[in-house]
Amino acid sequence: MGDTESIARAAKLAFEASQLLPASERANALRAITRELQANKAQILEANRKDMEEAQKEVAAGRLSASLVSRLDLGRGDKWNAMLQGVSDVSDLEDPTGRITYAKELDDGLELYRMTCPIGVLLVIFEARPEVVVNIATLAIKSGNAAILKGGKESKNTAALLSAVIQRALASTSLPETYIQAVHTREDVSSLLSLDQYIDLVIPRGSNALVRNIQNNTRIPVMGHADGLCNVFVDESAKLDTAVRVVLDSKINYPAACNAAETLLLHESVLPTLWPSIANSLLDANVKLLCDTPSLSVLQQTPPQKFESHVRPSKADDYSTEHLSLTLSVLTVPSLSDAIKHINSHSSHHTDAIVTESEPHASMFIRGVDSAGAFWNASTRFADGFRYGFGTEVGISTGRIHARGPVGLEGLVSYKYVLRSKSDTGHIVDEFGSGEGKKRFKHTEIKADSLPF
Amino acid sequence: MGDTESIARAAKLAFEASQLLPASERANALRAITRELQANKAQILEANRKDMEEAQKEVAAGRLSASLVSRLDLGRGDKWNAMLQGVSDVSDLEDPTGRITYAKELDDGLELYRMTCPIGVLLVIFEARPEVVVNIATLAIKSGNAAILKGGKESKNTAALLSAVIQRALASTSLPETYIQAVHTREDVSSLLSLDQYIDLVIPRGSNALVRNIQNNTRIPVMGHADGLCNVFVDESAKLDTAVRVVLDSKINYPAACNAAETLLLHESVLPTLWPSIANSLLDANVKLLCDTPSLSVLQQTPPQKFESHVRPSKADDYSTEHLSLTLSVLTVPSLSDAIKHINSHSSHHTDAIVTESEPHASMFIRGVDSAGAFWNASTRFADGFRYGFGTEVGISTGRIHARGPVGLEGLVSYKYVLRSKSDTGHIVDEFGSGEGKKRFKHTEIKADSLPF
Incomplete structure (x- = not known):
């Protein structure tokens, strides 16, 4: 617990620190990740071979399906390049944060803006496909969320190295390197599920049983990606x-x-x-x-x-x-x-x-x-x-709260309300009401795509 | 459990049946509720006096605060009329369902629409203020959701009669009368919290302790309305x-x-x-x-x-x-x-x-x-x-998933993706791809406020 608690706390602090940085830093981070991945290709594929060998033994012993090994293989065909292309495709998408989705002038000089913003800290649990580590890290960074990743155990060597490489890339930017972290055991996940003061959303990708098990064991909201019937x-x-x-x-x-x-x-x-x-x-x-x-x-x-x-x-x-x-x-x-x-x-x-x-x-x-x-x-x-x-997909949500069906970057943002008084002495509620001498709310629409300050 | 399970199942069936009715039926239901409330005003205030007498005994015995009794009083000042005015104010708001929030032509004659729709069945838990029964029922009907309501126990006589009156009003429309139901004990709530096959969202209004307790005991998503610090x-x-x-x-x-x-x-x-x-x-x-x-x-x-x-x-x-x-x-x-x-x-x-x-x-x-x-x-x-x-408020959400901050009717809707092929022989995925002879997706924007069929 001690360890996972420090991981979760570090993720929250990394998220909070990142909020004070311009969005361009997140774009820098995605470029740095691509560079570091390329520079470490040989070692990553070596770690992947180790995972594959261990998995093949399990297949031979009849404990694992052969299709899993093929999904595990990062060196197969064009998979490596497709993984890097994915980072650059996501980079090119519009920033899902900082958009104004509702704006009203409540009174002369009192402006309300609803602005999209990241959710906070994501805990993402997924299958034994190592490229998903890079994929999810990219989506999290693009949408401004910190993330803790847990891939299927058969991919553990590759996943550990990929996340180390991502952290090294982050260390070369002003984003904290704890912005993206990985855990490797079910026990880690279990103890993270109790840390709702640090983790804001759990995204499990897998079977109905996995999603239900997680829903049964946490107060944290769960955006499940489960079966399709x-x-x-x-x-x-x-x-x-x-x-x-x-x-x-x-x-x-x-x-x-x-x-x-x-x-x-x-x-x-x-x-x-x-x-x-x-x-x-x-x-x-x-x-x-x-x-x-x-x-x-x-x-x-x-x-x-x-x-x-x-x-x-x-x-x-x-x-x-x-x-x-x-x-x-x-x-x-x-x-x-x-x-x-x-x-x-x-x-x-x-x-x-x-x-x-x-x-x-x-x-x-x-x-x-x-x-x-x-x-x-x-x-x-x-x-x-x-x-x-x-442009990209986080997964297909089988829930109906927050995001439903195929989830793009929009599904990884929340929003906050920004209220700004331009009056010389600020705005107070006591001046408004239905009585005599009281002000009425205007609620006139403001046209704005981003916050004007 | 038997009883609460039939309540939850009836709510889900009522929701599903309501989806096939035009939105005008929901407007009719709100008018019928206003009429029935007026027609039963004397009995409702009588039930309210009974609740108040019991609460006053508890106050005298030092087990309850005097402020609770004042919030319980439905006959005080303009409260009754304000409650009815609330129904008509919500009636007058724009329908939050059936709005198109994303629409693209994916290919010639293949149109995708993201349309807002109700969430499904809501379980709403709130304080001992009887007018909230009417308020929440109105919001649920306006947004197309079925609801199961549980008010604070000190309001039980008033709440029971108000929900009976609402059901009578529903019976005079084509909406099922089980569209709005009430339960009256904590045990009912406990057993409802396990019925995630029927209930889609729990909305607890109250203390942090109440919200956390509910989050600890259900797989159903929770939109908490808790403390403000x-x-x-x-x-x-x-x-x-x-x-x-x-x-x-x-x-x-x-x-x-x-x-x-x-x-x-x-x-x-x-x-x-x-x-x-x-x-x-x-x-x-x-x-x-x-x-x-x-x-x-x-x-x-x-x-x-x-x-x-x-x-x-x-x-x-x-x-x-x-x-x-x-x-x-x-x-x-x-x-x-x-x-x-x-x-x-x-x-x-x-x-x-x-x-x-x-x-x-x-x-x-x-x-x-x-x-x-x-x-x-x-x-x-x-x-x-x-x-x-x-225009109205469901409450102020202290979560950041689905709805954050003050929640209006928009917070009570989800969405679904509607895909329509106008091609003579329908559209299939196999025709699309990057290879030769394959079609590419167009993703051109469609301007639409509502579904064109």
Whole structure:
């Protein structure tokens, strides 16, 4: 505890000190990080090889999946350059802080400004992908937040060296080097979760279980990035082409992603018309189908290729399961409103799509579905910060407080109210009121993009 | 638990059903509530008299403060009419939902809209002031959220009848009557706090201890409305007039409010110049001063009136105490940057003010002070939703996630992303990429105030 408490306190002090520096210092820091990373490339890749060797032993012993090793590999393909490009892309984005989002003159010479500002100290917990250390550090610095990072344990050597390199880069600027720190064990995270006097937001990226476990163990606000259980609903007026394209893309474009579809909902009227062709396309793409009785019966009438190997009756919990693979649960519903009810009670409120030619049905679906994304004739896979035009993505928030859905830099800022009196003797509340001789508030709008002083 | 679970589930279903109704139904509901309240005025005031009688017995027995009884009294002065006026004032505000806050064309015929929408189900816990039942119900309905209300136990008869009357009013509209529900015991609140599948946000209004206790016992996000420990810093270049006016108003205008000042910070250079006059004005207004050694010594040199009765040496914890009365802690600091450090480590990050004639000092204070409000030559008492021009106030959030400082209706909404393809065959992600023959995202801005369908 002693150690993590000093880490957390140092982060808070670093954040507070950084508030007095111009934003240009944060841009300098990002340039310094790029330089230091380049200068230390060989050692970093060496540390990464050590992580990979240890992970490969775990894979051989059957304790780890092979896909993890591939995500761990910082030397593979263009990953190193992409990581550096990410730093410069984020550098080029507009500063999310210091923007005025509300400004009113309350009285002659009494000006109120709501100005975006950093949140404070972030604790970010993420998977064993070492480039995420650099990615998150960059986002934190760009948005003016101090951060404490904890990556997956399999990446510990790489993560430790990357954060040391980042600290060295910070030491060459006027930002405190404790602006970005790393911890390496679960115990560190546990004790940090109790330090709400220093840490302002926890951002866990991972499973629902991870996010819930953290929510259960802290008073600090949590912005969870958890599972996606996305649905596509094929409405009665859907066109075959659109349905096939949207359902397929949602399922097969990247099945392991949180914005991939897990359940296909079929309006009962499309069972005899569209469903056999949709099913054929899915089976052609090697998708396994877990079907309810009505959708199964239709396929049984004229069994498509791969019916024997790829089609099974569904169980109730298939509709609450994030398959993350080429498996799709299929459910027939008697109406649009039943589709909405099913989604609201079974989806993870991430992203759900309707395929329909009816504008009133699309409108009802979009208003009725209580999810971060409600899509009309478009693949659920569009739910992504880059595709939305944010330039970068912190993750996809499955909460609905503060930031919802894909989170860009805007999701890492809060705001403060600045009140300035230009009167010779200042402004006091006692002068205002409804009685005689009292002043009334004016609340006239001020046009301002940044604070005028 | 059985009971509270059905209350929470009913609230979620009511919320989901309400999403399919036009906003005009919510306006109807507010009118119906006003009518039902008027029609049941006599019974409500009778229930209120019962609460008051019971509370008076507790006061007589020394178990309750007399001020609580006065806040409990719904028949006093203009309170009843003010309560009804509040409903109609909120009705008249702009609908905070359905607004477009970001809109881009991602590709020809692929339109993304970020639309404000309600959060879902709110659990609101507040003090024993019965009119708050009506106030919160009105805010929830206006913003499209379902709500479960728990008022202070001393108001239980009035609160129960008010919520029954509100439910009767809802029953006359197409909104479900379970849209607004009330619970009456701490045990109910405890079991509701575990139901994060139904409840989306907890809003506790009360002490820091209440807010922390709730944060310790739930996975649900908490928007706390807790104590205010506000500071006023008199800088070296402060003018006497401004300093006296701002310090006095901050302290005496309404000492029991969370935006009243609790600590006065003095730049050491103003000790011999401004401090004796400021102290005199405070003592004239009957304020007790808890002084550090330097500020005390100055007063001892020429003891002002009331020095004996009203001035005491301070203890360390006076600077972390919310007096909520005519008591002010006084601390001398050697510099602006020490004032900022003291505030960041001792204030409750609510509202802090600087009195100065120096623009660079004001700028540094405003950027360096990590509080919801940073004021220049203006009383801390301006920190208030009505004064800021929000028309109404949910409370003053002491958190910095989602909403910070005075919270208007905007603080009760979230948003969702709506994606609409106008293409004949829908839009899929597979068509986009950096390779040959792939489409690039356009991200051109769309001008829209509301969803076009």
